[in-house]
Amino acid sequence: MPIKLKKTSTLSTLLFLTIFSNPSGAELGDPANQNPINHKPQWLVVHSSNYYDGDSDDLVTAGIGFTALSKMIQKINYADPSNPTPQELRRAKLNRFIDTKTGEGSLFGFKSEELSPLFDGKIAGTEILATIKDENVGLLLQVPIDFNKKKPCIVVVPASGSDGLYNAKDIQIRGLWGLKHNCAVVYNDKGLGTGIYDITNEQGFTVDGLVAKDNILFKPTIQNQKEFIKNNPHRYAVKQLHSKQNQEAKWPTYTFYSIVFALYELNELFPEPNNLYFNDTNTIILVYGAEDGGAAALKLAELRLRSRINGVVAVNPQIQTSLENSNENISSRSLPDYSSYGALYIPCAIPAIEPNKQDKYVPDASKYLFSQNRCDALKQANLLPTGTPKEALNKLYDYGWKPEMSNQLPYFYLNESIAYPYKYISAYGRYDVTENMCDFSVASTQQDPYYNSGEVKPLKQVNFAEIWGLSNGQLPIWANPDATAIDLVENKDVSSPRREWYSSSTIEHQIDYGTKGAICLRDKIKDPRVIKGLKEVLATGNLNKVKTFIVHGKNNPKQLIDYTSRPYVALNSKVEGKESQLRYIEVENASYLDGKAPFDNTLLPIDYYGDEAMEWLWANITNQTTLPESQIIRTKPRGGISGQAPQATAENLVPISQTPDANNLITIDNGKITFSQ
Secondary structure, eight states, X not given: OOOOOOOOOHHHHHHHHHHHHOTTTTTTOOTTOSSOOOOOOTTEEEEEEEEEOSSSSOTTTTTOOHHHHTTOOOOOOOSSTTSOOHHHHHHHHTOOOOOGGGTBTTTBSSOGGGOBTTBSSOOOEEEEEEEETTTTEEEEEEEETTOOSSSOEEEEEEOSTTOOTTOHHIIIIIIHHHHHTTOEEEEEOTTTTTOEEETTTTBEEOTTSOEESSSOSOOOOXXXXXXXXXXXXXXXXXXXXXXXXXXXXXXXHHHHHHHHHHHHHHHHHSOBTTBOOOOTTTSEEEEEEETHXXXXXXXXXXXXXXXXXXXXXXXXXXXXXXXXXXXXXXXXXXXXXXXXXXXHHHHHHGGGOOOOTTTOOOTTGGGOTTHHHHHHHHHHTTSOSSOOXXXXXXXXXXXXXOGGGGGGHHHHHHHHTTHHHHHHHHHHHTOOGGGOGGGEEEEEBOOOOTTOOOBBOOOOSSOHHHHHHHOOSSSOEEEETTEEEEEEEETTOSSSOEEGGGOOSSSTTOXXXXXXXXXXXXXXXXXXXXXXXXXXXXXXOOOTTOEEEEEEETTOSSSOGGGTHHHHHHHHHHHHGGGOOEEEEEETTBOSSOSOTTSTTTOBOTHHHHHHXXXXXXXXXXXXXXXXXXXXXXXXXXXXXXXXXXOOOTTTSOOOOSSOOGGGBEEEEXXXXXXXX
């Protein structure tokens, strides 16, 4: 059978051939059932299978329950912090505060009216943990106890951002949507997971979070390791940064594998004599991803596989195209380009950001005590002629950020920092951990918040075994609200290696947030090896007529809308024309953040609209309901003072309309996007 695949790598091509040569019907099902034996795929390694009773433990809250999660973050006690169990770690990962005032619990996610003293959101069912052999990609299948075997469905969730299998929002929002619709849900970590490796102690994490030396998610090969450790103590390698595999090019491959895994396991769980019942011809398959997971979802639809994907929802997708479009509102800056630009100028721009008129407050701006030092360093480097915060802020506005996003910038940089562009540039350039690109490395840092200067220190207050539960897939990994456990550090700080947040580039004790490193990283986007890796991940825009929703927050400073969703939608209209089944939803007053304090008065949760889009897809597929047109959602912020915003209601979270008003309609035609006024 001829198959046209997007070029990825030799290894991923071989893996595809393994699937399609497998007699299990892994062409996602054999309608003729000529070979009814449910052969296990050769690449599949199953690690565990657990049944959760919906009381002591469950698929969604790890036994905590909605009521407890909606009150506060729960204290997770490890019987032995140096040796936590997989169930303890799983509970730590799913321990997320659900702020019901955002609308979660009433308008989306868990619904309070569906809960009772006998059912607190704990869903019973089976959970199967597996990996793709050799590549150590994590796969997780959840099958609820009320899985609809007569009308089967699978919701596929590629992990958000750089996180692993147990991202709390993936499970408690995207996965929950599937479980509530009696679907199986399958997750994959996109080849990233919590792939952190302790170089000094030669240990990393297994797929279920245990510390081990072998059979782990990532283990680099380091020449002259003893010498490297001597010169670089307390350092770590991270799979996305240092594997030299550029996993992003294989995200759609891994997402496809997760579907094959799910169908195989469903046929194992519910066998029928002489019949492989679950296949892609009788099973609804929906893909629901956010951020990087949204990009994986879109690129799966681009693969032109024989497998039948019924629909895709991508929320704030971190998608990149090479589109050059004549529409002045659409351009095609790459992620390495705009993210490294932001990392260069945001620390300087903070003092110029205008506070919210209502409460005179810019969240986290008061923590930037050394912004002018960054401005002075940029001026000295001839990157900021006047060396003022206002000039830096205007440069950000000229590059794609908007004034309505600006109050998020201090929070965004504090929590993402230079590590955000660094991880992609390092991955695209396939940099080895020993190269210490731009004199950065990943290290454990001071965990004590008192008199903290971010110096490289051994893990003390936090055990390495606890890192898996603390990590959300990105750097920094926080030990507590005021100190990090592991972060990207400046090796050549003038005093000693430390977090770039505390780093001085030229004058001792004059913190400038590591300006030299930021300038170096900015220059790396021109490196041929980075450009080569970037070309490997660019999207084609051809969704092969798959019914698709892209939902994007207009105020998103992380996945800038002008360089992600808008150019992708425009490219799709050029490639597919009138045959396109793509709907584009732009949401005002929404970002990558979820509308919790300190942004409760200004932002609304984008995940409400992800669930809304899934409901529209479901209604279309199961009841032939007409899909809505592309549109702008003109929401109403909750208002009030930060931290004291009123309850979100349907007046704030305006639903997607099947027939939007003319002034909300988005028209897309041959690479042009027109926004009604």
